[in-house]
Amino acid sequence: MPDTTPSIAVVTTTVASAADARRLAAGAVQARLAACVQVQAIDSHYVWQGAQQEDAEWRLVCKTLPQAAPALCAWLRGQHPYEVPQLLTRTEQAEADYADWVVQQVDG
Structure with missing residues (x-):
């Protein structure tokens, strides 16, 4: 029996400032590319250009449709x-x- 549970796509990105996070979150929702974007403050540890980094970042978690993710x-x-x-x-x-709501917000 095929699985008929609805699916959504979750796209995640990070930025260095709250202002960029708000701008991207608002823009994605306004463009109807995402139904909802959650913004979270995080600490990131990584290597960039050969140096160990530790920075405060903002994570954006965008909920959308699988076909709209690209x-x-x-x-x-x-x-x-x-x-x-x-x-x-x-x-x-x-x-x-919830999946129906995402469809209404992204697919209109």
Whole structure:
């Protein structure tokens, strides 16, 4: 029996400032590329250009439709302040009523 649980896509990225996070979150929702974007303050540890880094960042967790995820990623890449932005996409199972809401917000 096929799985009929609705799926949504979750696209995650990070930025260095709250202002950039708010700008990207608002823009993605306004463009109807994401139904919802959650913004979280995080600490990141990584190596960039050969040096160990520790920075405060803002994580954006964007909920969208699987078929809209490539367009959302392209938009984020074009708007993103980082030279190499983190753009991660995963598919999640969602409750039907939430998935329907995401469809209404993104697909109209």
